[in-house]
Amino acid sequence: MKNIVIGSGPAGRLGSLELGKLGEEVLLIEKNHIAGTCLNEGCMVICALTDITKYIDASKRFNSYGFIKSQVDISYEKIVEKIVETQEVLRKLNQMENESVGNQVIYGEAKIEDGIVKVNDESFEYENLLIATGARPFIPDIKGKEHGLTNKDILKIDDVPEKLNIIGGGIIAGEIANIYSTLGSDVNIIARSSFLKELNAETKRYVLEKIMPDVNVYENTNVVEAFENKILTENGDELEGTPFFATGRTPNSEIAEGIVELNPDKTIKVNEMMKTSVDNIYAAGDVTGGYQLTPVARKEGITAARNMAGYGNKVSYSCIPQTLSLNMEVSFVKNENSECSEDDKATISFPGLGGPGAFWNILSGDTGYTEIEFDKAKNKINSINHISPSSVSDVAYLSYLMRMDYDLDDYDDFLEIHPSTDTNYKIIKNMWL
Known part of the structure; x- marks a missing residue:
């Protein structure tokens, strides 16, 4: 077999698809379900549940305005059933997509031994391996950790927990808190350091006051013990509720131990071509660490595939846009390579506007918030924190402007479809003034 890909998440699936499109022979091996964490346990599940919470939030708003009189009756069991049903459809489509370019897909747990991949009592030699x-x-090593849930358990829960203790302070913790708080849980977030430190202070304040006002946040607090229905903090406080760990990710790199070089955190060490310490072995996606984002994993998988096929390609990590999926999206991007001096830095901020999805938020005054730092000497954006219903597309467009090192005048010809990315125009207009 010329090319073997182990793992069919965003990196492996897109990598194998790219190899197939390039006319390469490919064997894709998946241990569980095709499409990996994203579809089966991660962002797609979060997005599906957040679609429900956005509907609940809108329903409450319309009822408060008096032009709709309704009561939303939620069946968590039915929601889970339909998510699983949708996942099954998408798995079939993802497999068909890979097979349509001539790739072979098999299921089983792979092992690498002496230049051979073994799976299901079969052995395959390879020229290149991804x-x-x-x-x-x-899951942190604390007493009672076996009582805690993780994102892998979301579709196994029978009903919405009455009380939930989310241990962790990052994006996943925020998204889980938003979902279950909207669904009716009493939610606590217990963060070892700061909550949502990816965001600036005013953006974080807006999230806590406007989007998740019913969530209790405990910062700089460690959990020392977990029980089935409560946790104990280092301060001796007992917080009732089911423990839920959102404390980061650890790489599934055991398959590569002793074969390629690993980083101190056990992620697989790769260069900008996604090549490991062994010439014909590549790695991509979350197993390599870095940005644990589906679009980045896809980019890494495609980069690895092109190099495996002999087409030199490198991956760049500048200006990566990110989003916190809540009842109103919170998107942000930063140019880590900016050489802007302190004297040339300028910051503007303004409330959201009545763009797409925000019209019915105007009466309550919660249309969002935007804060931008830019280089006034070079007329370029340094960073954006943006809350609005259209922030996902807005920041994606603007991050491209930043990544290509364009100045704002280059963006003058951008023409949006109204209403969609209107906020882009508003952002740029404020920076020009």
Whole structure:
């Protein structure tokens, strides 16, 4: 077999698809379900549940305005049933997509031994190997950790927990808190350091006051013990509720131990071509660490595939846009390579506007918030924190402007479809003034 790909998450699936499109012979091996964490346990599940919470939030708003009189009756069991049903459809489509370019897909747990991949009592030699085995939830070593849930358990819960203690302070913790708080849980977030430190202070304040006002946040607090229906903090406080760990990810790199070089955190060490310490072995996606984002994993998988096929390609990580999926999206991007001096830095901020999805938020005054730092000497954006119903597309467009090192005048010809990315125009207009 010329090319073997182990793992069919965003990195492995797109990598194998790219190899197939380039006319390469490919064997794709998946241990569980095709499409990996994203579809089966991660962002797609979060997005599906957040679609429900956005509907609940809109329903409450319309009822408060008096032009709709309704009561939303939620069946968590039915929601889970339909998510699983949709996942099954998408798995079939993803497999068909890979097979349509001539790739072979098999299921089983792979092992690498002496230049051979073994799976289901079969052995396959390879010219090139791509390891894209992803990552799994990291659970801190605290007493009673076996009582805690993780994102892997969301579709196994019978009903919405009455009370929930989310241990962790990052994006996943925020998204889980938003979902279950909207569904009716009493939610606590217990963060070892700061909550949502990816965001600036005013953006974080808006999230807590406007989007998740019913969530209790405990910062700089460690959990020392977990029980089935409560947790104990280092301060001796007992917080009732089911423990839920959102404490990061750990790489599924055991398959590569002793074969390629690993980083101190056990992620697989790769260069900008996604090549490991062994010439014909590549790695991509969450197993390599870095940005644990589906679009980045896809980019890494495609980069690895092109190099495996002999087409030199490198991956760049500048200006990566990110989003916190809540009842109103919170998107952000930063140019880590900006050389802007302190004297040339300028910051503007303004409330959201009545763009797409925000019209009925105007009466309550919660249309969002935007804060931008830019280089006034070079007329370029340094960073954006943006809350609006259209922030996902807005920041994606603007991050491209930043990544290509364009100045704002280059963006003058951008023409949006109204209403869609109107906020782009508003952002740029404020920076020009």
